Amino acid sequence: MTASTSTSANDSNHTTADDSTRPPYDHVLVAITEYVFHYDVSNPKAFERARIALFDSLGCVFETLKGSQEARALIGPVVPRAVLPDGFRLPGTSFQLDPVKGAFDLGTLISYLDHNDAFPGAEWGHPSDNIGAILAVADWHSRNATYSNSPRVTVKSVLTGIVMAYEIQGCFQIRNAINKVGLDQTIFVRIASTAVVCHLFGCTEAQTLSALSHAFVDAGPLRIYRQSPNTGPRKGWAAGDACMRAVQLALIAKKDQPGVPTVLTDPKWGLYSALLQGKEFQLPRPLGTWVIETVFFKIHTTEGHAASAVEAALTLSQQLSARYPPLDMPIEEAISHIRVRTQKSAMIIINKQGPLHNSADRDHCMQYMIAVVLLKGGMITPADYSDESPWATDARVDTLRAKIDVVEDEQLTADYYNAEKRSGANALLLTLADGSMLDEVLVEYPPGHPWRGDTPTFVKHKFEANVRGYFDQQRATEIARLTKIGVDQLMLMEVRDFVNTFAGDERIGTMPNQPHRCEKNPAGLMDNAPQDAIESAIVGQMAKDSEGQCTASDSHTEAHSSSGSQASTPKAFSAASTAGDSDTSAETDFESTSQQEASFSKFPTSITRAPTPVRSVPKFPQKSAKGKQAGRDAVDADAFYDSDHYPPLGMNPDENSVEATCKRGDWRDQFYVDQQLPDTLTADANVAVAQNGSVHFTDGEIYLAAFPPSKSPHPSPHVSYGLPFPEACAKHIAETFHATHVYILASSSLSRNTNDLPKLHVAIDGRLGEGTVVGIRRGVKPHSYYSDILKIAKEARYWNTNCLVTLGGGSLADAAKIVALAIANNATTVDDLETLYFGNPALRHLLPATIPIICIPTSLSAGEYTPIAGATNDFTHFKRSFQHRSMGPRIIILDPTLTTTTPLHVWLSTGVRAVDHCVEALCSIEGRAGGEIFEEGLKRLLPGLLTTKEHPENLEARLACQLGAVDAISAPLNRMPMGASHGIGHQLGPLGVGHGESSCILLPAVCKYNKCVNTEKQQRVLDILWAEDAVFNVLYRAGIDEGKSGLGEVLDVVIRALGMPRSLKEVGIGRDKFDALAMGSLNDRWCKTNPVPLKEKEQVLEILDMCSGEPSNLTNGTRAEE
Secondary structure, three states: OOOEOOOOOOOOOOOEOOOOOOOOOOHHHHHHHHHHHHOOOOOHHHHHHHHHHHHHHHHHHHHHHHHOHHHHOOOOOOOOOOOOOOOEEOOOEOOEEOHHHHHHHHHHHHHOOOOOOEEOOOOOEOHHHHHHHHHHHHHHHHHHOOOOOOOOOEHHHHHHHHHHHHHHHHHHHHHOOHHHHOEOOHHHHHHHHHHHHHHHHOOOHHHHHHHHHHHHHOOOOEOHHHOOOOOOOHHHHHHHHHHHHHHHHHHHHHOOOOOOOOOOOOOOOOHHHHOOOOOOOOOOOOOOOHHHHHOEOOOOOOOHHHHHHHHHHHHHHHHHHOOOOOOOOOHHHHEEEEEEEEOHHHHHHOOOOOOOOOHHHHOOOHHHHHHHHHHHOOOOOHHHHOOOOHHHHOHHHHHHHOOEEEEEOHHHHHHHHOOOOOOOOEEEEEEEOOOOEOOEEEEOOOOOOOOOOOHHHHHHHHHHHHHHHHOOHHHHHHHHHHHHOOHHHHOOOEHHHHHHOOOOEHHHHHOOOOOOOOOEOOOOOEOOOOHHHHHHHHHHHHHHHHHHHOOHHHOOOEEEOOOOOOOOOOOEEEOOOOOOOOOOOOOOOHHHHHHHHHHHOOOOOOOOOOOOOOEOOOOOOOOOOOOOOOOOOOOOOHHHHOOOOOOOOOOOHHHOOOOOOOOHHHHHHHHOOOOOOOOOOOOOOOOOOOOOOOOEOOOOOEEEEOOOHHHOOOOOOEEEEOOOHHHHHHHHHHHOOOOOOEEEEEOHHHHHHOOHHHHHHHHHHHHHOOOOEEEEEEOOOOOOEHHHHHHHHHHHHHOOOOEEEEEOOHHHHHHHHHHHHHHHOOOOOHHHHHOOOOOOOOOOOOOOOOOOEEEEOOOOOOHHHOOEEEEEOOOOOOEEEEEOOOOOOOEEEEOHHHHHHOOHHHHHHHHHHHHHHHHHHHOOOOOOOOOHHHHHHHHHHHHHHHHHHHOOOOHHHHHHHHHHHHHHHHHHHOOOOOOHHHHHHHHHHHHOOOHHHHHHHHHHHHHHHHOOOOHHHHHHHHHHHHHOHHHHHHHHHOOOOOOOOOHHHHHHHHHHHOOOOOOOHHHOOOHHHHHHHHHHHHOOHHHHOOOOOOOOHHHHHHHHHHOOOOOOOOOOOOOOOO
16 A cells, blocks of 8 residues: 655655555566476477487587686586585586586586577577576486485486476577667576476475566676677676576575565566666567477587578688689688678677687687688687687788678578578678689578478587597497487486486596596597587588488589579579488487478578588597507608709799798697597597597598698698598599599509409499599509600590599609699690699799599508609600699598508508608707607507508508608608708619618618717607507517617617618618718708718718628718717
């Protein structure tokens, strides 16, 4: 009852007493409470989607634990080292927490990297944030139910809570843009979680109404921490804060604390009047299960509004890398402008200019994401946002950001809000420096969109990759089994049993503020982040779609006008794919829902069908001490890069040369960051029995750039392995190059002695149709004579060849490179070829080679990886070097099985050559950063070679050798000053001694000669060798004393164990050749850069005498100490 204290209603000073009548609760609170207590969730699809959401969120937890020290510092008990018996067991850790702190920790880990699901509307949010509160309370309640004689708490309660929390939060987001009044979206997390956990705690409806009212009383928080210039990491733990407050309020209400019934509608003090400018919350649809069925799962690590933008950027990157002629300038200079058409929400949330101060700034800047994808040539990952990422301070990123204009497209905004379409579209139009434009790339429905039937598959791969990236192989396998359990069976599990499955390392529980030490997985790989595995799964699924699940009308790329665009808008480059056609598995896993999702396949996904996506990967995997390898490929251009017989690189590119400017030590930290992927020769980043470093396709292929594009002076070849070579080759001919006329150059020995060539022929014709292989050349003469090249070029030209494939050794690759260059420049005679070689005074302006080359090597030589080739004039017998940035192979396919036919002595000796690269690089006079890459090369090579020697059939060891060689070859590729083993070895080549054999003979002696001036560096190498079990065992059996033997002695024993020649006598070089060898060596640049510079003939003779295999013939030593 209200009493007036004034006689005039117009008196501004009058006051009235508050009415103390207790009003009913506001309708919104009542609707939420009735839904939670009385709605029966019975829709099977809702439970299935809730299961997917639960696993996806747990995967995000493991990704955060592994990748964010910042987040790890926030978790754990409030009082350090405190343990709550029967507390909530925080997944991935050993923490046992009270439900309040547990909700904060779990909510924070789910949301911190912004990789959890999302739901669009007038307000954008992440419904999975609520799982932080739901699972923490359910697990705590499950562990304590036995003490209170409560019924068992099962996973069904969790899934039901997820469905309801998603529905409450999502329905609020549809119409209620609280960002317009400066409030943060997590208010809806707090509301939804409060309602659900009240039910889990066993609160009454009255207690739940009270808790909800207090959740609205809290209002806020302000959105300021998401907006420049105040963007900060709080946005990472804001969801955890909302979950924590929800649990706290539920516990307070359970103590019968009264509520605030008109918290929303009180005309003076209510939320609507005080903060929302009189606007009321709208719930535009009845609460049911719609939100969980239509939530967007994030596959890429991007803010949701940018998911389609980075997809489009990746497509543009692929088009640029495939461009012929190649771009003749860095990508940041080649691009003059990028226009991004987007929706209104993206304009508000992720359209940023100016400095980016921290990871929170970067992961909410669309321009940053697009720039990194274009520069990287691969999908952006969590590490790319961190302050430690090289991209964070890379000036090229800012250069590109300044060229990106983001504009709102009204039609895209309308489609975004349209409940029947709900696209998250972005369209990128790229203009090059010469004024030309690439077709606009429009992506409407990126992977993870609810309308796509393959979304469950992508989420499954994402979860499994995150699990493998965090747990060891055995635990990961156990956890992965949960995805195979049908939803009905899963719902019967007790929550505590479910959560126990994800228990983590005790050290996380005892060192909450310390970085989580990355462990070696079973293959010995340092596994730091699984994001590239996720990306590869996406790529693989797209490849699968294009391979067999597209209709005739959508199996090709199509340019057309964008729907809703103005007439003046350039063509949009897009294509439709069949969402929802993925096969179902006999097992009940995520993918089994694909057919259910087919009903949502109303709209094309607009995934651009460019050549099969490629990734520049963060780091080639390492080898374990047990001999298991993980993966990356080798690069050995030894015959060109370490020989004075060929001109050094570094000339003007306009003069048809190639600059060897890529610094492996510089870009390793940028592109080979310790964050990798799954585990085996099939899935994602790490390969060869462990996942940890590249991009996996779902069909088992690993595909990656051999060299980071921004650091290589020529288009980088790509490496493929994990599939049988015939299958991989046919796949890339069809999907990457869309070739129709293939010419094969095969090794004569493989052609005679194996059925590998017929296998390849059948695979190509079987995939692309009979007659695709238009020509086969069985063998070319050593040193690639002009006559062979001209004949092959004539046949290839006649048959309109649009792809060359080599199967076998180095001469074939050389021939293919020069054939491609000859065809491009219409060279049909010996005289024509003489105008193409590098260094020729009559060198003409060269047109770029346009026929792609696929190389399938069989040895550890890596000339395949370079745009350089040697060929010999039949008449003059001069061997010429041909160089052009366009003539290198586009793809190198590795199949260890194929190498088993390579003579073992060739395999082992060329492997020792790679060891020589590593040793002389580590002992080099030039101490560059990045020496760890050569250490890793040694760790892969020597155990791999020793294992291959004893067990030639061991494919893992063979792959390890191939992968180790790539680390080794970076030394000569980057012009690292080598030593006398290389320098003197150059003189042995003309005498018929191969590079591999010369390293076997010279390296131990050179190490002994140099020991007194680089003891510390040699000890570094010794420490690496002794730490490897395979090497240790050889040395132990030989009676070598670790404390007394030098590097030269150790290498001598290891090389002898490989059965390789150890003296010049064994390769037919007698003392009568020593004087000439010594004089020639003095002019070699690498004898001059030997740690003990070789300036006198006697110095070289002393080394040769040590290698002679005969009693010493010297009377006076000339070693450094003398």
